[in-house]
Amino acid sequence: MNNFGSVWRVLVVEDDDDTRRFLVDCVSNHEQLVLAHALGTVRSARQWLSSDPGPVDALLCDLGLPDGNGIDVIAHALQCHPSCEALVLSVFGDDQSVLASIEAGALGYIHKDSSWGDIAQTILDMKAGASPISPLLARGVLSRFRRWGAVPAGPVQSPNSAAGSALASGSESSGLSPREAEVLDLIARGFSYAEIAALQTISVRTVQTHIKNLYRKLAVHSRSEAVFEATRLGLLHGH
């Protein structure tokens, strides 16, 4: 239903009234975006998402909500609306909180001090297949995959781990491909999309697609890891 050029229905979850109004304006003032709803708590967001409100294409969600963590809202939104894509609202875009959101299924983040145009564009880019990333976030994602032993052997050299290639393993479906690992490493070292595209002889769009795929793989891996850990600890039965 949501083809290129279509209008995307956006849910905003932010507890600060001014920021929420600003975000609502960003969405409302863009011709390709429609505000589905604007809420300020985890409880109200979960209730609204469960109440069959129609399609939700994008979610802008703050993490520090008064009655809980925005990550719960993201997870619930993806459960109720599988086509929904979530962006985290962050002041700093620091890797720890954003990484946790991505593991929960978010596909990127938006700085709270961004301009309204940037915010709308980020939503549209995400829906078009591009996800925002920062060097710190790239290093965090790479470290997470490396910890799982899902980094392929190849030319990727990491100053953090001389044993990176020794740990390399993982399937194509859930592990990093050599290209993805190279892209992540270059982003971590500060290279721009265009520079990476030139170095890797690929298009900027491909670089952006790689990033979005990486986020999805990270979420899949995290869920598998959680199931594995829960099974190991005897919290789940039948797996």
Next chain:
Amino acid sequence: MVIDGVCWRAVLAIFCLSAWCTPVAGQVVQLDRAQWIHADAGPQPVRLPFVWDRVAGNRSGVAHLQLDWAVEALPARPMALFLPKAGNAVELRVNGSLLMRLGSLEQANSSDFGKLPQWVVVPGELVRRDNVIDIKLRADEGRRAGLAPIFAGPLDEIESIYRWRHMDRFTLTVLILGLTLGVSLLAFSLAWTQRELTHPDDVRNRWIFLVAGVTEASWSLRLSDQIWVDPPLPWPVWSVVSSAAYLAWIAGALVFSHHACALRLPALRQVVVIFVTLGLLSALLSRLLAWPWAWTAWMGVTAVGLIAYGHWFSWTLLGRRTYLDALVALAALANIGAGAWMWWVFRWQSDPMGAGSSQRYTSILFTSALLLILLQRFRLASVRARENIDLLDRQVALKEQELAQVYRSQEQWAREQATQQERQRIWRDLHDGLGAHLNTALRQLQSDRVDPNSLRDTLQDGLFQLKLSVDAANLPLGDLGVLLGSLRYRLAPRLQAAGLTLHWEVDALPRLPQLESPQALRELQFIVYEALANVLQHSRARSLLVRARREAGGVVLLIRDDGPLESGVSSPGRGLRSMHERALALGIELAISHGQSGTQVRLFIALH
């Protein structure tokens, strides 16, 4: 331990063994009448046992004795003669035929065959109804030479008698000798195991073990004299050695019993020294100066003294009613009794029947008591050692726990210190960065003319500084690449606004030990930010190169712009001074050069 009935019965059974039991049965006859053939005085009838020392005085010589042996019926089988004691050397003829020669009749003070019983087979064809047995003895002075009554009879019966007596005199003595030597070696070994211990109880034990070893070794030497036909030294000298061993055994037993049973006898050491000294003197007088009464007298005095003392000693020990004390008391009484009896038999009778000393039996009691005491003391010492080891283990475990607690405290302290330092860094960052900018914004608002753009710039700059601070806290330790990448990410809008052509050449870099703390990362981030901010604020550069490469011994970071000299920073301002100070604190080489072609900031970060 209280003595029970079984122990008493066992002790009595030992006493029932008698060395004097010689079975005589059947057609065996005892010949105890002889003619002593003098070369000058002619035959002289004597009654056996014939004791040389008693009839010849203090001299050596050869005695010729002739015995008549009447046989009622001529035997169909061979006959035999059993000589319980004949020596020192002996030559035996029956009806003129030489049947046995043991030792040399001529060489005085050589082998002594009188110590062991002998037997000789008499062929049947040699036997007549009236037979004459000629025996020549070599008799050494003071060596208990002589001839005991002879037994004559059928071969089988005489052999049986001989075997019985040989078992008593030789085999049993060898067994006792083996036991004594074994206990002696054990005592010395136990003393050796205690040689490095310094506890008073261990030192006392070592002394007792040594005394026991010497005592039993002395008794072994003394026992060996009873069966040693060819001692390693000539007779008088060997006699002194044997006497000295006997003295040592008595003295050692005395000292050991007192120490082991914790008896306190005044001047025990002096008594022992006097006893041994006078004993040695009497032995020398007796053997080497041919004054035999000296040794006999001294042994007599010793016997009387020990009998008197033995009563007190045994009475005291038996009063304690413990197993070991009773055994020691019994051993003392038995040995003193046997010693006194032997003194009578040997000194006054010269062991005429060749029975040997019965003290070899009673010594078993003492050896057993000594062995038990050794083992008990060693067991107690081992138990104490084990307890000490256990105590040591517990103390070590306690110390380890204390040490672990100290380590935990130190680690906790170190963590708290690190946390405290990190908090201070964050507070300083907030104070110098965001705080300063907020303060500036406040002042701008309070001024008469508020410039919204200026106020926005101030607030944005404050937020920017806060982001840098947060980035520094999240940077992976030692990772220069991500530090540079995150700075570019944060400065991207400003770099883009400046219209600079950016050449970004950041290689994959090794982990840098000098950037292993958030503080160091924050300091370096500040230096690099200052360098980039200078380019953005002060130069009119069109292009900017940021290059980080590994070179010999470290990593070189180069920030170079093409801004003209007059537009760059030509004099060291506050920012540049701060850069140098921070680089110096980090141990990083910083070189800034200006020229017509632009400004270059070069940082060298060593790998080690």
